[in-house]
Amino acid sequence: MGRYIFNRSWQGLIAIIGALAIVFIAQRLSGDPVALLLPMDATEADFVAMRAKLGLDQPMVVQFWRFLQSAVVGDFGHSYMWNEPAMDLILDRLPATLELAFAGLVFAAALAVPLGVLSAVYQDSWIDRVAKVFAMLGQAVPNFWIGLLLILFFAVYLQWFPAFGRGTIMHLVLPAIALGWYPVAAMTRTLRSAMLEIMQSDYIRMARAVGLGQRSIIWKYALRNAAVPLVTMLGVYFAGMLGGAFVVEVVFAWPGVGRAVVEAVFARDFPVVQAGVVLSAVVFVVVNLLVDLSYGVIDPRIRHGR
């Protein structure tokens, strides 16, 4: 197990450096941050001074080497726009994004598990069809649109929840639904097909033969094994939500990482984009590692190498 973690960590590190190199080059091909920072009537001297101040007057290879040297000690430079350490800017917003992603995931799982199980158990019944439509709705409708509808209905008309911002648990409800509805369809479908397969397996027939109750068979024996692919999806979606919650963050004025990074992309704020990408890459690698390790917990056959 130790060797496995070691190997995966190395692979993860290479993935992070690869992501950084791509982002580093792609950003510099996309436009000049100095033109964005200076007023439109700036003189050539202003341009030269600003380039020197930001270190953009150096060859790209030198810039990348300096960046890597600083990055390994956690220094991603100062934001061009906000004039504060880029990683601090990202880390300040990380709790808000973690909170939103976690709530979105809980919402998704809370819907997908019962829907997936019931669809499998009552295959082709009206329950199956309703579950399918409900789950597909989240995937078919863009989450910004869901967010706006939720605001209009639950915040403006019913006034049950705040329309924007972060603060109490009530602020979390609408953005979590807007964010978490999308993966429900995929998770439901995955769980449904896994359950259908498992319900036909020998050990379930055995369980029935020895007289175990239907509820116990479904929730205790079948679901546990059917949950393996679901856990993988949860991990991937969680990591995706951390970096991809931008739209929901904008709609609900949620002060998260996704919004900060996307705004930084448009502002050519290289240090913030780089810090954000590193963080996302680290989260992806770590979450995937945790997901792999969790298989052993869920399915002892994997833990024992069988």
Added chain:
Amino acid sequence: MRHLIALVASFACFSALGQEADDTVTIAFAAEATQVDPTRTMAGVDAYFMDLFFERLLSLDSDLQRINWLAESWTVVETSDGGENGVDVATAIDVTLRQGVKFHNGVELTADDIRFAYTRQSDPASGISSQVRYVSSVEVHDDYHLTMHLSQPDGSLITQNLELWAIPKSHYDEVGEAGVQAHPIGTGPWKFVSRKPRNELVVERFDDYWNQDALPGFKRLVIKIIPEDTTRVAAYKTGAVDWIDAVPPAQVEAFREIPNTHVTTLPAPNNLFLSLNEVDASSPFRDYRVRQAVAYGVDYDAIIKYILFGQGIRTAQIAPGGLGYDPDLKPYPYDPDKARALLKEAGYPAGLAVPCYNLTTPREPYIKEVGETIYAYLAEVGIRCRIVQLEYGAWITVGRHKTRPRMDGVNSTMWGQGLPGDPTTAWGGHLHTNGDGWGTYSYASDPELDAMIEQLRRLMDDDVRAVLIKKIARIKHARMTGGVPTYRPMLTFAWRDTIDFKPQPGAFWRSMRDIAPCPSRRCSSE
């Protein structure tokens, strides 16, 4: 059960929103400042917060008239140029500061602080040194008297309220750059309390403010940052905020129907136009008739009415109220036949095809849709556009005339002329051929106009400047050079009638200088 959930939700919701004290007002901006040091590079949005804390030597009143502010008085010093004709030219500006003006830390403003602001701003690393490029030094005579020495006359200094901001040298010395960003201190009517970037800014009334007549009525102001239009509108409708900026044009009429709500529409400082490549040998826009065809070929009035919901002002060259506005200079009327005839006359009977760059920034409402419509109109008269959509960062790179890729066709462009409006800097940037910080975004080249623009910058008297602006505008209009003007956008604000708010031009009408709870003196007089 359902009722119980609703009850719990409602309770938690209202607890979350909080019951505000009467002395606090919560408002929402669509965007926020990126930094709070007025002597460092300033995006347009930076003014939103700057105006709360910092002040300049001059200001504008609500009627857009220039008034003395931190300067008690000022005079332009003219000296003979030493030539045969003995022409007097402006060589300095003498300023007498108002006495008894305090910074938020209790320290009194002196001329040294103004000189300190000049030193910081004139450093090229500030990013905004171009704005004081013709101020050679600031000489301090005593605590309340200083002289701005000029290397050449610069009328833009007056347009920009003498440019320099009052910043406390002692505070900068004490806390450094990072400290200033963390806790800005100025002489303005609001004191910094706390800030959560991309979330909210909290400020408190500065009770020792020098201008007690302009002291805000609220003790505390909370500014929420809500970039998404629908969410900002929802925040207003749910009562979470009591004042919002940038009401989406499509919803302005609906807002007027909301009970107990004031809605005001005011001109924005921005000016929009189509930049045409008039300089490259292969460009069809070198011919003024093709440029005129662009002006005749688009129905801008229809665009303002149907796409901007009336939230725009059609401009010939200068918008009404701007310095040098000429009511007799009319925009080119929509005349597609004339446009086709001009193209034919210019040697393009079958029309022509060009790249058309379209700006898609959320900074200006519906600018993407306006651009697409303009390009569709152009296709109708024979100017077939290959539309290239550009977000702001890519657009600004394409627009600079020294960069690659080159703007080789039409570019939907904007360049603010400020409030009430002065085209000097903007024309210097997109009409003048080239120079020290001039012509940076220009695809025009007209030696006669270049000379006139340089002369315009040297003039310090607004009346004289207005005459020259009119003259330039007429030539520019006839030759349709330096861009085809389209419209000046409008900004709409809404607030509840529990608030007495009078828009002031600072921070592009977002100044929170004149805001008080109702009933106030003015509410009761209404």
